[in-house]
Amino acid sequence: MKEKQAFDRLRRRAYLEYHQDGVLDILIGLCVIGFGLNMLTDSSALSILSWMPIIFYVPLKNRITVPRFGFARFDSDRSRSVRVSKGILSGVLMLGLLIGVYVFTVGDKMPPAFEVFLQKYHMLVLGGLASLAFVGAAAVTGLKRLYAYAALMLTLIIVGIEFGIRTPYYVIAIGSIMLLTGLWLLIRFLQNHPVIADGTHEA
Amino acid sequence: MKPDGGLERDLRPIEEIDPAIHAPARLMILAYLSVIDSADFTFLLNQTGLTRGNLSSHIGKLEDAGYVKVKKEFVERIPRTLYRLTTSGRKAIARYKENMQQVLEELLD
Numbered sequence: 001m002k003e004k005q006a007f008d009r010l011r012r013r014a015y016l017e018y019h020q021d022g023v024l025d026i027l028i029g030l031c032v033i034g035f036g037l038n039m040l041t042d043s044s045a046l047s048i049l050s051w052m053p054i055i056f057y058v059p060l061k062n063r064i065t066v067p068r069f070g071f072a073r074f075d076s077d078r079s080r081s082v083r084v085s086k087g088i089l090s091g092v093l094m095l096g097l098l099i100g101v102y103v104f105t106v107g108d109k110m111p112p113a114f115e116v117f118l119q120k121y122h123m124l125v126l127g128g129l130a131s132l133a134f135v136g137a138a139a140v141t142g143l144k145r146l147y148a149y150a151a152l153m154l155t156l157i158i159v160g161i162e163f164g165i166r167t168p169y170y171v172i173a174i175g176s177i178m179l180l181t182g183l184w185l186l187i188r189f190l191q192n193h194p195v196i197a198d199g200t201h202e203a
Numbered sequence: 204m205k206p207d208g209g210l211e212r213d214l215r216p217i218e219e220i221d222p223a224i225h226a227p228a229r230l231m232i233l234a235y236l237s238v239i240d241s242a243d244f245t246f247l248l249n250q251t252g253l254t255r256g257n258l259s260s261h262i263g264k265l266e267d268a269g270y271v272k273v274k275k276e277f278v279e280r281i282p283r284t285l286y287r288l289t290t291s292g293r294k295a296i297a298r299y300k301e302n303m304q305q306v307l308e309e310l311l312d
Contacts, residue, residue: 011238014250062279070246071283072239196245 012142015074019143021065021189025182027053028149032175040168064186068193088136096129123167127157149178216305223268224299228253228261233288233296236271241287262286270295 034050037043103110103118110118118125131150138146153174160170224230231251236242242250248258265271270292274285 007234007238010234014235014239014246059279066243067245070243070249071285072242072246073285074239193249196248 011074014072016142018065018069018072018074019141020185021061021069022182022185022187023057023060023064024143025145025178025185027057027060027182029175029177029179029182032178033172034175036168036171036175039171065189067195068189070196084139086136086140088139089133092129092132092136095132099125099129121161123157123171124154124161127153145181149174152177216302216309219298220302220306221268221295221299223264223270224295226261228257229265232258232261232265233270233292236286236288237293237296241274241285243283243285247286265292268295 030053031050034046034053038046038050131153134146134150134153138144138150156170156174159165160167224233228251231253232247235247235250244258244262247253247262248255251258253261262271266273270289272287272289274287276283276285
C-alpha cells in the first residue's frame, strides 16, 4: 500500500510539473478575454476568434514545454480518474446544450418566471456551467488552480450581478486574471527549465 | 554463522538481486518509467537529475537487459525517442522488491 502511494506521488509530481508551464492558463485566459470583448463589441469576427487560442495548445506545448521539460505520456495509470472527469465534463456540456435547446425551441412561450430568471441571471447559468467544466478539468488534470478559477469565476459573476457591473467587464477581468497567472507560471517555468539541446538519445 | 548453514540459506535472496536494477540510478529510471506510459530522454534527464552521459549509459544497460524498450516517432517532422518499460521490466521490479524485502527482513530480524 505504502509502495503504491509512493509510486502515485511520483507520478503525480511528474504530471503536475509537466503542466506548470502556464500554457493552458494563458490560452483559456485569452479565450475568456475574447469572449468578453465579443460581448463588449458585439463583433461576429471576435466570436469566432475567441475560441482560436485553444488550437495553439499542442503546438505551444511542443515548442515551449517539450524542449525544456521533455515529453511523457501519463494516460495509462490515470484511466479511472480520466473516465470520471470526462463524465463530469460531458454532463456539463449536455446540461448546457439542453438549456440552449430549451431556450431556443420554447422561445416566447417560455414561462415568465424562467424568462425573468434567465434575463437577470444568464451569466450565472453560463458561469456555473463554465465553473463545473473547470472542476471537471481540475479532476482530470489534478491542477488545483483550476478549482480556484471555478471559484473565482462564480465569485466575480455574483459580485458583478450584485453591484450591477456590465457583464463584459467582469468576464474580461476573469480572463485577465487567468492570463496573468499563466504568464507568471510561464516566466517561472522558463527560468527553472532552460532548453536542453538535443534531448534525443539515440540508442 | 548458524551451525546448520542457516545464514547462507537465509541470505540466498542477495544472490538473486538483479544487478541490472540494483544501481540507484537505474532503479530511479525504472521507478519513473513504471508510473508513466512512456517518456523521452529529456524528461528522464529532468526527473532523475542524472547527467546526460550517465543517463544514456544506464538506459543502455536497461535496454540490454530487456527491461526498457525504445520507440521512435516523428512529431512535426522532429524525431522523438520514447522509452517504455517492458513486461519483463515490470516483472523484474516486482522480483527485485520481493528479494530486497526478504533480505532486509532476514538481516534486521
